[in-house]
Amino acid sequence: MKTSAGTTTRWLTDEQQLVWRRYLEMQRRLNTALERQMQATGELSMPDFGVLVNLSEAEGEHLRVTDLARTLRWEKSRLSHQLTRMEKRGLITRRSCDHDGRGAHAVLTPDGRAALERVAPAHAEQVRRLLFDPLSPEQLAALGAACDAVLSSLDDTA
Amino acid sequence: MKTSAGTTTRWLTDEQQLVWRRYLEMQRRLNTALERQMQATGELSMPDFGVLVNLSEAEGEHLRVTDLARTLRWEKSRLSHQLTRMEKRGLITRRSCDHDGRGAHAVLTPDGRAALERVAPAHAEQVRRLLFDPLSPEQLAALGAACDAVLSSLDDTA
DNA sequence: CAAGATTGAGTCGTCAATCTTT
DNA sequence: AAAGATTGACGACTCAATCTTG
Numbered sequence: 001m002k003t004s005a006g007t008t009t010r011w012l013t014d015e016q017q018l019v020w021r022r023y024l025e026m027q028r029r030l031n032t033a034l035e036r037q038m039q040a041t042g043e044l045s046m047p048d049f050g051v052l053v054n055l056s057e058a059e060g061e062h063l064r065v066t067d068l069a070r071t072l073r074w075e076k077s078r079l080s081h082q083l084t085r086m087e088k089r090g091l092i093t094r095r096s097c098d099h100d101g102r103g104a105h106a107v108l109t110p111d112g113r114a115a116l117e118r119v120a121p122a123h124a125e126q127v128r129r130l131l132f133d134p135l136s137p138e139q140l141a142a143l144g145a146a147c148d149a150v151l152s153s154l155d156d157t158a
Numbered sequence: 159m160k161t162s163a164g165t166t167t168r169w170l171t172d173e174q175q176l177v178w179r180r181y182l183e184m185q186r187r188l189n190t191a192l193e194r195q196m197q198a199t200g201e202l203s204m205p206d207f208g209v210l211v212n213l214s215e216a217e218g219e220h221l222r223v224t225d226l227a228r229t230l231r232w233e234k235s236r237l238s239h240q241l242t243r244m245e246k247r248g249l250i251t252r253r254s255c256d257h258d259g260r261g262a263h264a265v266l267t268p269d270g271r272a273a274l275e276r277v278a279p280a281h282a283e284q285v286r287r288l289l290f291d292p293l294s295p296e297q298l299a300a301l302g303a304a305c306d307a308v309l310s311s312l313d314d315t316a
Numbered sequence: 317c318a319a320g321a322t323t324g325a326g327t328c329g330t331c332a333a334t335c336t337t338t
Numbered sequence: 339a340a341a342g343a344t345t346g347a348c349g350a351c352t353c354a355a356t357c358t359t360g
Contacts, residue, residue, distance in 0.1 A: 009278075009279035009282060009283065010282070010283065010286065011282050012282055012285065012286060012290070015298065015302070016285075016286070016290050016298070018302065019298060019301055019302040019305065020285060020289070022302065022305035022306060022309065023289075023301065023305050025231065025305075025309065026305045026308050026309050026312075027185055028231075029231075029309070029312050030308065030312070032352095033312065035352090036352095045327080045328080047328075047329090064342090065342075065343065066341085066342060066343085069343095073183065073186075073187075074329095075329085075330075075331090076342075076343065076344085077329085077330075077331080077332090077343085077344075077345080078328085078329060078330075079343090080343060080344050080345080081328075081329075081330095081344090081345090082328080082329090084344085084345095085327075085328085097342095100337080100338080100341095100342080101336075101337050101338080101342095102336065102337045102338070102341065102342040102343070103337095103341095103342060103343085104342075104343065104344095120167075121167035124167060124168070124169050124170055125167065125168065127170065127174075127178060128168065128170060128174070129311075130308065130311060130312060131178070131181075131308055132170070132174050133311070134307040134308050134310070134311040135304055135307055135308070138300070139300055139303060139304045139307065140173065140174070140177060142296070142297055142300030142301065142304065143177055143181065143300065143301065143304050144173070144176065144177040144180065145297055146292075146293055146297050146300065146301050147177065147180035147181050147183075147184045148180060149292035149293055149297065150184050150188065150288065150289055150292050150293075151180065151183065151184050151187070152292070153287075153288060153291070153292040154184075154187050154188070154191065154288060190330095193330090194330095203349080203350080205350075205351095222320090223320075223321065224319085224320060224321080227321095232351095233351085233352070233353090234320075234321065234322085235321085235322075235323080235351085235352075235353080235354090236350085236351060236352075237321090238321060238322050238323080239322090239323090239350075239351075240350080240351090242322085242323095243349075243350085255320095258319095258320080258359080258360080259320095259358080259359050259360080260319065260320040260321070260358065260359045260360070261320065261321085261359095262320075262321065262322095
């Protein structure tokens, strides 16, 4: 785009511009591909999958909603909506908390666990194939370092 | 997650797992931060911004809907919905095409251009600050190379 | 029938408001 | 009042269906 007059904005360099657009495109196409396959192999969305993974890794396959929200770094309302949709489909149930009248637990159902196991292998394969296979070990390390650098900078700001 | 028995799935290595989760988190938090600032400084979303940038860069500040969809690599229906919302807010208008009765053009309005110019400097600053400032030149190059590698692999598959 | 484009239904996500329990 | 959680309204995206013109 063209710049407006009289400002001292520091724009992106040409290389940064290019990388930024490529990054956005990669992100979107990767997401689309993953979403589509997950939908096809097990009628799950990526958010569904994230919730199911976390519950399956938890002791007793259940978690307090707050803890789950913190682990996923999701907003409470987003998680609540998500759990409502997943409950409607029988992937999880909600159970009230013993020691805290305000609290609630999300519990993995057998159906939820089954869906997860149905989907997980193909998902792992696809992530490997689409993201990691194309990367050299150095590029993998660089990507990891880049994520870390950006995340800690985000932590400082926000 | 735990693996089911009897399969030969090749899972991700520990390092890949870690990078993948960090990548997902970076992606989401970066998007959230950018969306929020764009909303705050100019009542625009990232998709709005993408459309406005492309129109502003086009000859005469208008594009055929098909061309715009191809440039953005968006599905037609997504773009159509997006244009409807933007038209309702006065950021663009639609004009029918002279030489093809089926065609339509999306045209940047003065309001749309104003919104773009209002938002662009802070957006560029933020992308630089959140993504590029934390990266060394080597990391920038590596990220670019990683995007290219993944994208060309996606091109081969899809 | 192909291509260009729009529409409708359904899911996902955010924000602000709400309700309950501590 | 603060913490835990839910709800409603609205924007964003996908898929399938539709409409119109070539």
